Amino acid sequence: MSTIRVRSAASYWLAVPAAAWMLGVVVVPIVLLVWVSLWGGRAFSTASPLTIDNYIRFFSNQTYLKLVGTTLVHTATLMAVTGVLGYCIAYFLTMKVKSPLWRTVLFLAFIVPFWTSTLIRAIAWVPFLGVNGVINQTLMFVGATQSPIEAFLYSRTGITMAQVSLYTMMAAGPVVYMLNSIAPQLREAAMTLKAPPLTVFWRIVFPLTLPGVVIGQVLVFLNVMSDFATVATIGGNKHALLSNLVLLFYEGSQIRAASVVAVLLMVCMLIGVVVALRVVDIRRLGADR
């Protein structure tokens, strides 16, 4: 038992370092970002008048609005694909692989690529997807296609393929954890109550892993929304999502517009997380078992 009581002076002092850190790297930058997005005029000056003109300019541009839509659709697609794929991988790893050695080996094989940075993993996809890339070479070797498919690199398909590989484990990880925490007796009890396997899955296993699914979806949602590197490397100059727009405005010294898009991204993410929390109370995870 902890000897430090809640709401005692000691507990507040212990919270100071973390609080200072959060204030410095999260709260202050966000406040600055919001502030800059409201700057009027053209000068880079703290004396700029505050206005919502920047937002009005953004939302009255059809191209930008379309981009918001594209980003959301793209993210939803990825959430769906990684969700299903991740659940299947997680289920296979925890339920079907019986040998502990194989389970560890397979799990490491899925995890090890995550030790490199997202950017490098994104770039690593280029030689795979290119016109003379590994996938096209393989397809032509097998005889599935006569001429190389150009749709892979510098396309939405290619971006989706790369991101699926990058983020599937994020969807699978929390599910693995939740599946592992389901006592085998629960499934057995359901079976002795005349539930066939598919019913056991839908009525017992899936509801109990739902928090893991939601957490995985939140992770994928946040990462895909903010992933500009993959889109830039695989999509080339032809494709952009909201996060690339931030970079574009920033490189063009349009600091106000960049802030507006950044704030918009943040609001989208915040809404996403709030919705997820309404579905599953993540803070109460594991409380019932």
Next chain:
Amino acid sequence: MDTLTAKVDDPAAPVTVRPQLDLELRGVRKRYGDFVAVDGVSLKVEKGQFVCLLGPSGCGKTTTLRCIAGLEEPDDGGILIGGKEVTRDPPWERDIAMMFQDFALFPHMTVAKQVGFGLEMLKKPKSEIASRVKHVLKSFEIASLADRKPGSLSGGQRQRVALARAMITEPRILLLDEPIGALDYSLRETVMLELKLLQQRTGISFIWVTHDQNEAFSLGDLVVVMNHARIEQQGPPEEILQRPGTAFVAGFVQGNNVFRGRVAEIADGHVRIETPVGPFFVPFTGAAPVAGGEASFSVRAELITDAPSERHGNRVTARCTAVEYFGSVRRHIFERPDGEVLKYDQFGAHAARIAIGQTAELGWQKEDCVLHGRVQR
């Protein structure tokens, strides 16, 4: 706590006559790699019998139960439930229900949903499920918990929910894996009595796995003692208590003194067995033992006397090392000359006659000895 009321289902339901056995095991065998968990177990359970599988941990009693449930597939042998061959059938096609040691309640379902789960699986209409769940919750005295989730229930409440969930479908056989092992000691006796009454009222066969002999002997119509994956002895509690069939059963059941030795002589219905603590005369029935062969016998602690007379043909001298007073009996622990322990129970109401450290001559009648046979297969 009051007793559970009436039958689980509508008491007016017609009782069909089932002349056949509720359960039959024919030489069931189960291996895990090199480890044999169940080795040629055969068992017949008549309609509405209360059967206790008793044995030390790792003896194969739980694996046997899981084979009956269909949660394990035996490598060999046959399982018949209600006369129907089910050996290869999955659990959800068998006419059984099971209660797990830790109750295995579904953490995400309310008590009412949980108890109705079995009926839902039987595709009963919603209205019927609701009314039967209500009825069963009431008869198990857990109606007030209907909307709670298992996380907020006490051990005793969980036990009732698990029992209600298993019983509501009225299976032919209820399998119970150490069903009261997870309960507080003070609750156990009450729950045991309730379960026994419930079993008698409903006529559902209970197969109860336990390592606690008090449970097994006070509940079971038939007690099956298992050891090392095999059945050592099966029979009514009296038979196992009074006539243990093997040295293991005698040693496992409380209150027996086991002696091992060699058959020296066979004469007029008795064998003389030479043991490290002297010769003993033991009666035998049936086939005569082989002279010169190894043999073991046991005598119950309460049949020994500390004042042997001519009637007491078997004698041993030993030193008392401890005395435990239980009220009904006063148990003396003696150290035999060969280092083994000898237990002697004196009627508790009598005054103590032997002090710790005292050496005494103990005796018992030849007829009180039970000669052990071979392991039953």
